[in-house]
Amino acid sequence: MIISKKKPFEEVLKSLEGKERVFVVGCGECATVTQTGGENEVAEMKALLEEAGKTVVGTIVPEAACHELDVKRLLRKNRDAAEQAEAFLVLSCGAGCQSVRAGTDKTVLPGVDTLFLGNIQRAMDFLEKCSLCGQCVLADYGAICPVTRCAKGLLNGPCGGTNHGKCEVDPEKDCAWVLIHEQLKKEGRLDERRQIHSPKNWNVVNRPGKLAEVREKVSGAVSGGEE
Amino acid sequence: MGKYRDACKSGKFVVSAEIGPPKGTNVQGMLHHIDMLKDKVDGLNVTDNQSAVMRMGSLVVSGEIARRGGDPIFQATCRDRNRLALQSDLLSAAFLGITNVLCLTGDHPVVGDHKEAKGVFDFDSVHLIQCCRRLNEGYDWAGNELDGKTDFFIGAVVTPEADPLEPQLYKFAQKVEAGADFFQTQAVYDMDNFQRFMEKARAITEGTEVKIMAGLVVLTSLGMAKYMNRAVPGIFVPDSLLEEMASVPKEEALYKGMEIAARHIRFLRENKVCDGVHVMAIGKEEIVPEILHMAGVLEEVAS
Numbered sequence: 127m128i129i130s131k132k133k134p135f136e137e138v139l140k141s142l143e144g145k146e147r148v149f150v151v152g153c154g155e156c157a158t159v160t161q162t163g164g165e166n167e168v169a170e171m172k173a174l175l176e177e178a179g180k181t182v183v184g185t186i187v188p189e190a191a192c193h194e195l196d197v198k199r200l201l202r203k204n205r206d207a208a209e210q211a212e213a214f215l216v217l218s219c220g221a222g223c224q225s226v227r228a229g230t231d232k233t234v235l236p237g238v239d240t241l242f243l244g245n246i247q248r249a250m251d252f253l254e255k256c257s258l259c260g261q262c263v264l265a266d267y268g269a270i271c272p273v274t275r276c277a278k279g280l281l282n283g284p285c286g287g288t289n290h291g292k293c294e295v296d297p298e299k300d301c302a303w304v305l306i307h308e309q310l311k312k313e314g315r316l317d318e319r320r321q322i323h324s325p326k327n328w329n330v331v332n333r334p335g336k337l338a339e340v341r342e343k344v345s346g347a348v349s350g351g352e353e
Numbered sequence: 354m355g356k357y358r359d360a361c362k363s364g365k366f367v368v369s370a371e372i373g374p375p376k377g378t379n380v381q382g383m384l385h386h387i388d389m390l391k392d393k394v395d396g397l398n399v400t401d402n403q404s405a406v407m408r409m410g411s412l413v414v415s416g417e418i419a420r421r422g423g424d425p426i427f428q429a430t431c432r433d434r435n436r437l438a439l440q441s442d443l444l445s446a447a448f449l450g451i452t453n454v455l456c457l458t459g460d461h462p463v464v465g466d467h468k469e470a471k472g473v474f475d476f477d478s479v480h481l482i483q484c485c486r487r488l489n490e491g492y493d494w495a496g497n498e499l500d501g502k503t504d505f506f507i508g509a510v511v512t513p514e515a516d517p518l519e520p521q522l523y524k525f526a527q528k529v530e531a532g533a534d535f536f537q538t539q540a541v542y543d544m545d546n547f548q549r550f551m552e553k554a555r556a557i558t559e560g561t562e563v564k565i566m567a568g569l570v571v572l573t574s575l576g577m578a579k580y581m582n583r584a585v586p587g588i589f590v591p592d593s594l595l596e597e598m599a600s601v602p603k604e605e606a607l608y609k610g611m612e613i614a615a616r617h618i619r620f621l622r623e624n625k626v627c628d629g630v631h632v633m634a635i636g637k638e639e640i641v642p643e644i645l646h647m648a649g650v651l652e653e654v655a656s
């Protein structure tokens with residue numbers, strides 16, 4: 127789940143300066159769960175914008191705003207409103223925002239800040255456990271990721287900032303190294319803790335990441351794509 | 354070779370102090386401290402943007418200490434430089450006559466004065482130790498042969514009061530394995546705790562030549578002692594020392610702190626608890642010679 131939070135409305139309004147007719151785009155997937163860009167938040171944003179004197183010419187909530195073809199299709203379906211719009215305000219992650227970019231030549235503005243790939247702990251409580259580093263090291267660390275959960279992404283044990291099991295950077299957060307150590311102990315793998323782990327290979331994913339694998343159709347077993 | 358390495362190899366009780374580069378271009382105070390201390394200690398650490406506060410660079414100040422006839426211990430953290438910049442600075446250090454490197458992770462930017470900065474941490478301290486070892490062998494991290502190798506005496510740090518201690522001991526073992534020649538510890542105040550730590554550390558370094566120097570930060574006031582207990586992870590000032598600091602009027606607190614530091618140096622040396630001390634008098638370096646004199650180690654270093 128991509129975790130996002132709403133930008134302050136004043137910031138949104140400032141970014142819309144000089145643009146009167148606005149088209150609001152949400153997302154039916156992550157931004158719905160994080161309550162930043164679902165149907166409710168899109169309606170709420172519409173009301174706020176109208177209260178601030180803007181005209182909301184249209185709204186859509188794609189199933190997943192990161193699906194560029196879907197977004198384009200929805201914009202085509204709402205062509206009249208899209209043509210009237212001076213700006214698109216996107217209540218979705220940066221990926222969703224850029225899907226809209228791919229579907230129009232007009233101004234596209236983000237209405238939320240994209241924070242991290244998060245696990246859902248409980249409703250509206252999210253924790254980052256994976257940072258998409260490109261080469262998974264979880265096997266070495268009892269399935270607790272130091273790249274993500276250590277504030278410094280250290281690979282060989284705690285720094286001096288470990289503090290009674292918490293992290294110096296944020297006392298609300300656990301020191302990943304205490305978690306990893308305890309987990310490996312439970313698994314009877316403490317002997318592995320002496321092993322030195324190489325630095326990350328940051329060349330595995332050169333930004334921007336791109337993957338276009340050619341999939342072979344195996345006797346109709348592969349489905350999906352355009353209907 | 355260098356004076357610090359020689360002292361470590363000789364088996365004598367090793368003493369180092371610390372220089373904090375200035376925030377700005379006024380180097381007068383720092384140069385005064387360097388000249389005052391360079392012949393009274395075996396080595397002089399130079400901090401690297403300590404506590405993630407931007408200052409003049411550790412590399413250049415270390416070079417200046419070498420130029421003035423002292424033996425610098427170049428502190429290098431992994432916070433501000435990736436593996437290219439770190440290795441480049443290490444080669445530059447060799448050119449400046451620096452032979453001791455203390456490899457540190459580095460404090461996180463959020464504890465410093467540029468909180469919005471991106472921490473690098475491409476290497477961690479264990480990698481940096483390994484990297485120094487490779488440069489000493491004539492190769493860079495990527496395996497390319499160097500035209501002229503380094504000859505670093507490689508240092509690292511360990512936190513004896515870390516809670517929990519076990520993960521810290523494993524990291525200590527990794528640093529030994531990676532090739533650290535010497536350790537300077539985070540500040541210690543409880544000598545009983547430190548002795549217990551040293552027993553565990555010695556079990557790990559058994560069979561190696563690794564030297565361990567106790568880190569001593571001079572207490573300057575009761576408030577400072579309480580602050581360290583409260584706010585600095587891995588530092589524990591026992592109640593007995595808090596009471597001792599509270600027992601004297603404010604204006605005598607610094608002297609009391611110096612007495613405590615001198616007493617600890619004496620204790621560590623006489624009981625052969627560790628191989629030396631690293632004395633930190635953060636910003637008050639002029640008191641270090643007197644502490645060493647009180648501890649009875651000044652004459653020995655100077656000889």
